[in-house]
Amino acid sequence: MAVETFQYDNKSVKNFAYATVFWGAIGMLVGLWIAIELFFPKLNLGFPITTFSRLRSLHTNAVIFAFVGNGIFMGVYYSLQRLCKARMYNDLLSTIHFWGWQIIILSAALTLPLGYTVSKEYAELEWPIDLAIAVVWVVFGINMIGTILRRREKHMYVAIWFYIATFFTVTVLHMVNSIEWPVSFLKSYPVYAGVQDALVQWWYGHNAVAFFLTTPYLGLMYYFLPKAANRPVYSYRLSIVHFWALIFIYIWAGPHHLLYSSLPDWAQSLGTAFSIMLIAPSWGGMLNGLLTLRGAWDRVREDPVLKFMVVAITAYGMATFEGPVLAVKSVNALSHFTDWTIAHVHVGALGWNGLLTFGILYWLIPRLFNTKLYSVKMANFHFWISTMGMVFYAIPIWWAGIAQGLMWKQFSAEGFLQYPIFLETVLQIIPMYIIRAFGGTLYITGVIILIYNLARTVRGGKLMDNETAQAPALADIIHGPEEKKYWHRWLEVRPVQFFVLATIAVMIGGIVEIIPIFMIKTNIPTITSVKPYTPLELEGRDIYIREGCYVCHSQMVRPFRSETERYGEYSKAGEFIYDHPFQWGSKRTGPDLHREGGKYPDAWHYNHMYDPGSMSPGSIMPNYPWLIEKRLDISDLPKKIRIMQKLGVPYPPGYDQKAEQLLIQQAEQIASRLRESSIEVSPDREIIALISYLQRLGMDIKTAHQTSN
Amino acid sequence: MLKQLFESIPGIQIYGVAVLILFIALFLLIIIRVIRTDKQYLKKMSELPLDHALKQGEEKHD
Numbered sequence: 001m002a003v004e005t006f007q008y009d010n011k012s013v014k015n016f017a018y019a020t021v022f023w024g025a026i027g028m029l030v031g032l033w034i035a036i037e038l039f040f041p042k043l044n045l046g047f048p049i050t051t052f053s054r055l056r057s058l059h060t061n062a063v064i065f066a067f068v069g070n071g072i073f074m075g076v077y078y079s080l081q082r083l084c085k086a087r088m089y090n091d092l093l094s095t096i097h098f099w100g101w102q103i104i105i106l107s108a109a110l111t112l113p114l115g116y117t118v119s120k121e122y123a124e125l126e127w128p129i130d131l132a133i134a135v136v137w138v139v140f141g142i143n144m145i146g147t148i149l150r151r152r153e154k155h156m157y158v159a160i161w162f163y164i165a166t167f168f169t170v171t172v173l174h175m176v177n178s179i180e181w182p183v184s185f186l187k188s189y190p191v192y193a194g195v196q197d198a199l200v201q202w203w204y205g206h207n208a209v210a211f212f213l214t215t216p217y218l219g220l221m222y223y224f225l226p227k228a229a230n231r232p233v234y235s236y237r238l239s240i241v242h243f244w245a246l247i248f249i250y251i252w253a254g255p256h257h258l259l260y261s262s263l264p265d266w267a268q269s270l271g272t273a274f275s276i277m278l279i280a281p282s283w284g285g286m287l288n289g290l291l292t293l294r295g296a297w298d299r300v301r302e303d304p305v306l307k308f309m310v311v312a313i314t315a316y317g318m319a320t321f322e323g324p325v326l327a328v329k330s331v332n333a334l335s336h337f338t339d340w341t342i343a344h345v346h347v348g349a350l351g352w353n354g355l356l357t358f359g360i361l362y363w364l365i366p367r368l369f370n371t372k373l374y375s376v377k378m379a380n381f382h383f384w385i386s387t388m389g390m391v392f393y394a395i396p397i398w399w400a401g402i403a404q405g406l407m408w409k410q411f412s413a414e415g416f417l418q419y420p421i422f423l424e425t426v427l428q429i430i431p432m433y434i435i436r437a438f439g440g441t442l443y444i445t446g447v448i449i450l451i452y453n454l455a456r457t458v459r460g461g462k463l464m465d466n467e468t469a470q471a472p473a474l475a476d477i478i479h480g481p482e483e484k485k486y487w488h489r490w491l492e493v494r495p496v497q498f499f500v501l502a503t504i505a506v507m508i509g510g511i512v513e514i515i516p517i518f519m520i521k522t523n524i525p526t527i528t529s530v531k532p533y534t535p536l537e538l539e540g541r542d543i544y545i546r547e548g549c550y551v552c553h554s555q556m557v558r559p560f561r562s563e564t565e566r567y568g569e570y571s572k573a574g575e576f577i578y579d580h581p582f583q584w585g586s587k588r589t590g591p592d593l594h595r596e597g598g599k600y601p602d603a604w605h606y607n608h609m610y611d612p613g614s615m616s617p618g619s620i621m622p623n624y625p626w627l628i629e630k631r632l633d634i635s636d637l638p639k640k641i642r643i644m645q646k647l648g649v650p651y652p653p654g655y656d657q658k659a660e661q662l663l664i665q666q667a668e669q670i671a672s673r674l675r676e677s678s679i680e681v682s683p684d685r686e687i688i689a690l691i692s693y694l695q696r697l698g699m700d701i702k703t704a705h706q707t708s709n
Numbered sequence: 710m711l712k713q714l715f716e717s718i719p720g721i722q723i724y725g726v727a728v729l730i731l732f733i734a735l736f737l738l739i740i741i742r743v744i745r746t747d748k749q750y751l752k753k754m755s756e757l758p759l760d761h762a763l764k765q766g767e768e769k770h771d
Contacts, residue, residue: 082758158754226758233755235755236751236755248735270728488743508728
């Protein structure tokens with residue numbers, strides 16, 4: 001039988017590895033920075049671009065798409081070539097993929113701090129970047145599938161199944177959630193509004209966690225853990241069940257992000273049931289990983305690579321247990337909008353993604369450079385400091401989340417809110433924020449040690465750009481001796497059919513979840529008093545989005561007495577029908593704003609935006625003085641109105657021409673009210689637009705009630 | 710809040726039950742088939758990432 005000689009592309013793997021470390025360090029540093037801003041807001045140095053609300057999306061995007069993203073590509077490019085016994089399909093595609101992805105990250109790092117954002121969490125990037133992501137992602141897909149089709153190994157190992165499912169599902173998620181109508185080069189409105197936008201967004205958000213942070217990393221686990229331990233995976237049977245059960249169930253669990261937004265009981269139960277069922281495949285995968293090390297635990301004691309992997313898999317087990325717990329309605333009632341969610345995602349990101357990446361890097365880099373790791377001792381130290389960092393991160397933030405959630409709900413014996421002033425509950429947990437930042441510092445120190453250790457390793461070796469390997473051609477294998485047929489084997493030699501079946505498994509959940517979302521639009525009960533935003537309010541809303549207010553303030557009063565007492569009437573679906581995009585938020589670092597309108601005079605908002613501490617002593621909200629200095633840019637206003645009309649907002653015909661005049665009138669009214677409070681400000685400043693928007697929030701229903709009374 | 714919206718979608722009540730049944734049926738099917746899969750084959754598959762498996766595979770086909 002003819003044996004072919006070919007070369008593995010190690011250069012792309014090395015490039016992605018470097019990018020993983022580089023962006024990982026940046027993403028985590030930004031995370032630490034904003035963690036400190038939470039108790040020391042002045043650390044924004046007075047600049048808009050370094051303010052918490054703008055940097056937070058940079059942190060999440062950098063960690064998810066830059067650190068973990070490059071980590072995925074590093075691991076896939078290395079393992080796929082070896083599992084397929086073939087070089088990556090096309091070198092040019094590899095190069096385009098690598099540089100394309102880095103340019104996307106760079107453009108994200110530039111645009112997000114500048115305030116160019118769609119404001120949908122983990123999908124904040126504006127439309128040109130969204131398009132670029134789609135193109136580069138498809139380049140990756142072609143390169144991957146091409147490699148699989150050209151393989152010299154008949155069977156597709158379980159890791160490859162996870163890669164295939166990842167590719168397909170992320171493509172669909174990204175495309176469905178990113179449908180936007182461009183206003184200008186870096187501004188767009190999502191075509192969905194309000195409830196529909198929220199459902200699409202959290203269908204995306206939940207499954208981005210599933211298919212970007214989980215399935216590809218499970219693929220990496222199934223390849224790199226056996227490699228590092230030098231023993232096969234514990235149960236291949238279990239891995240088959242793990243794969244199919246996980247991809248089938250995962251996509252169903254999305255509704256758990258919308259508990260208590262009065263989803264019908266069956267839908268909530270379904271979301272919760274599937275979330276709980278998810279424990280089974282998740283823990284199946286975790287046990288499969290941990291049991292791979294049976295009889296080799298003595299090596300775990302010595303090998304830092306295995307240590308990282310063991311704790312990573314354990315963190316995966318913890319996070320996938322905690323997730324379903326948080327999806328239980330009664331727990332969610334307490335945890336939602338608190339820091340508990342933040343602790344949960346960080347167990348996943350720091351533990352599962354972070355530590356698995358570090359383990360792989362320590363294993364991979366010496367092999368790429370044909371040398372030994374510079375210092376095993378240092379790697380061991382990194383292991384301990386990052387594990388301690390996780391502990392010091394997660395425990396205080398769990399504590400903070402639960403404590404604050406309880407304080408929000410606490411009533412006094414007389415039946416009043418025990419902590420009616422929101423800020424009181426924030427000040428209570430500041431010490432926890434400080435400990436969290438300490439945990440983050442430990443974790444980043446570990447990353448710096450990793451960088452030094454790997455740099456010395458690289459210097460001590462020489463990159464094998466092209467590693468020579470040999471294998472018989474696939475045609476020879478397929479026509480080789482007949483083997484007894486087994487059902488899954490049939491699939492494993494047929495990537496195309498496999499792709500189709502995996503797609504169906506994912507799509508059943510995807511379609512059934514998404515179809516009701518699209519049907520909803522026509523079914524939203526209209527509230528007659530809900531009117532479109534005035535031109536000034538629309539511009540003010542865009543400032544609210546630009547500054548990232550949704551990062552800390554929700555606009556969703558849930559139907560609990562503790563919330564209606566604090567904020568006012570609970571939120572109704574019909575109130576959001578003109579909200580492109582929705583601004584429900586996911587976290588309350590500050591109070592909910594959905595009933596903010598009319599609560600305070602304009603002057604209060606003016607002073608509060610200029611210096612929140614002057615109105616709420618001790619507030620951790622940063623100052624926004626630039627809103628007072630900057631002139632409101634209304635050059636796109638007529639276009640914005642026309643696009644809103646196209647998206648179904650019932651502005652009367654010709655409104656785009658009148659908009660500017662109406663805007664100026666309303667701005668002058670606000671400026672004159674401010675003048676009455678001895679505040680001199682020109683009506684053409686951004687603050688005026690923002691005040692008009694804040695004063696509008698929740699007013700449609702309030703006004704209707706006053707009129708009917 | 711979303712309750713009325715979802716309830717207005719015709720026949721939506723069956724979605725939940727149908728999906729649960731579908732999933733459990735599929736899950737059982739996979740379990741049965743996996744249990745009946747040949748051990749030698751599973752061993753070979755699980756050793757795919759390891760270097761010595763590669764050598765064995767080559768010997769077999771030569």
